[in-house]
Amino acid sequence: MILKHTDIEIPAEEPFKNCKLNRKGYAVALTSIVDSYADGFVLSLNNPWGTGKSTFIKMWKTHLENSQYTTLYFNAWENDFDADPMVALMSELGSLTDQKTDETFNSLIRKAAVISHSVIPGLLKAIAAKYVDTEVLGNLLTDAGKGASDLLRDEIIDYTKKKNGLVDFKAELEKYIKEHTNGKPLVLFIDELDRCRPSYAVELLEQVKHFFSVSGIVFVLSIDKAQLGNAIRGFYGSEQINSTEYLRRFIDLEFILPEPPANVFVEYLYNYFSFDEYFRHVDRNNNELSHDKEEFIKYSNVLFTFNSLTLRQQEKMFSHARVALRTFGTRNYIFPSVFIFLIFLKDFHSELYKKLVLRKVTPQIILDDLSKVIPTNIFKDNQHIYIIVEAILIKLYYNYYSEINYEAKIYEKDEARNTKLLIKPYTDSSEGFKNFINIIDHFNSRNGGDVKLSHLLNKINLLDNFQNL
Incomplete structure (x- = not known):
């Protein structure tokens, strides 16, 4: 006799085969929205915890892959041990290529270092070691070691340089996405955002909005808006914060999974x-x-x-x-x-x-x-x-x-x-x-x-x- 419900098996060829809630139609409808707005947007799936959001997005993710979309899945709750969401997001993007010598990604890392809150060597060790050729990594670390802390501090203080760095980063990111997504938008799922530490959840939202909102990326945020609102108010230390209005800055479309009978x-x-x-x-x-x-x-x-x-x-x-x-x-x-x-x-x-x-x-x-x-x-x-x-x-x-x-x-x-x-x-x-x-x-x-x-x-x-x- 089974005591605990386990994750539903999601067959690669027919991801909704074991779905007992008849939710395939929602995936088809949402995929048509992705088709229609391929330049990129942020979609939220807003349902309370325990309503099957995570299972649905994993099925939808496979459905998209069967339609030749490139997808990534990022569990925010499992990654909030890291101080900087930029590191984790860049690591996920790095998984799009198996080539450690991918020059576009190497360039993307260098530009990310300019705008990151992290010290450059820390960012490089966390990401580049996994995806960048060791010789290239050595050169980057050598360059970064030349007053890395002072360099980053100067870049942060110097608004103009940082603004230019952001423009360069977005341009390089857009180029990188186009090189690895077969002419279709990348669909990046962010799950369990409402279960993160408030500071991590807010920083992740801010970075999605300001650093990663480029043509060719569709973000899907799986959230419980009420709980995420509590995290936002907790981060800012004020119950007066209108979390709904705050989230409108980041979310373009909201979808609520209908409850099954x-x-x-x-x-x-x-x-x-x-x-x-x-x-x-x-x-x-x-x-x-x-x-x-x-x-x-x-x-x-x-x-x-x-x-x-x-x-x-x-x-x-x-x-x-x-x-x-x-x-x-x-x-x-x-x-x-x-x-x-x-x-x-x-x-x-x-x-x-x-x-x-x-x-x-x-x-x-x-x-x-x-x-x-x-x-x-x-x-x-x-x-x-x-x-x-x-x-x-x-x-x-x-x-x-x-x-x-x-x-x-x-x-x-x-x-x-x-x-x-x-x-x-x-x-x-x-x-x-x-x-x-x-x-x-x-x-x-x-x-x-x-x-x-x-x-x-x-x-x-x-x-x-x-x-x-």
Whole structure:
């Protein structure tokens, strides 16, 4: 059984073959934009962390390469140990050529040294040693050694020389790109920018804008704009910085990957984590268990949709659920919707989950807290499943709570033996909470009606022994 989701295999010939989110169309559309604006621009893919941006750009990168584009992938987070992004970016550009004697690249390095914040020998050692012939490197280091620190300091102070150096660098960069990209723009992907140190993220953006914005380069920034905005404000030490306006200086186009329908990803995760290994062994002759699979899938779809969970969050919840299911036997009651809802509470509403575990508060307090968690804009088609979740959760909690609070009651019977609630549910808008009461009555009449919430909590908390399923 798989515990952790691994990176999707991306076949070179058909990069979107294993994409379960139907995102190939977005790559085709974005490629047409690159075709239309081949002179170069900066595109941002703006989605929260955990929505599959990195996987998408790796698939798109391969798609572009199959269309004869030259591409580079730069993981900013993995490179922010370096003080100067110029070094890392130049290193990536150097990978376009296998010729250590490439004179254009050697010239590009010399011009980069003039405008770099780094001391020239440091820049050369980090980059040129990998791509430049050792004899050429020796000559460069000899020249650089002649007062390198003074030379660089003079160039920085002398605005005119530095400005001219920038012009020369851009011209040489444009020439270098044209020599190595088959007449098409170079597409350079910068991933994980929002996870970098604030200083590195801002410096990288500044250098992309001022040093590398030349004809023939398309930059694709994979970002979470909200998190990157926090980094920008942190770098400048002011909450008053308008990060959106700041980013507009660098980004020409913004694209947001549309979220896939919840049912598409739920089905994928269900199969990926092999849930059928459990559900196919459930006692189908027991009518109360026979629809567990369908209920689990249906409520997961509803839960993920209404709470706008990212793909990564959905994945983590399903991984946890699959591990917990290993502690159930084939005849155990899992109350599927309550089971996955409890995992959701554990991950995203830990205080409420803790109250359920400790059973120190009344069922009504639990209901009051649930009212803040369950969405108010439930579609009519999904309202009944939320009533089921609320009713069964409270009944399970009551069974658990009443072990130490013997006099507690959540309902009573009138003279006609009709159930009268002593609590106020929030999901049921029917007169007298009729729907909620019907679920409670049905639950009490079935096998498992006396099950305590600890039955689920212990398994979710992995306190029970593992089975073979």
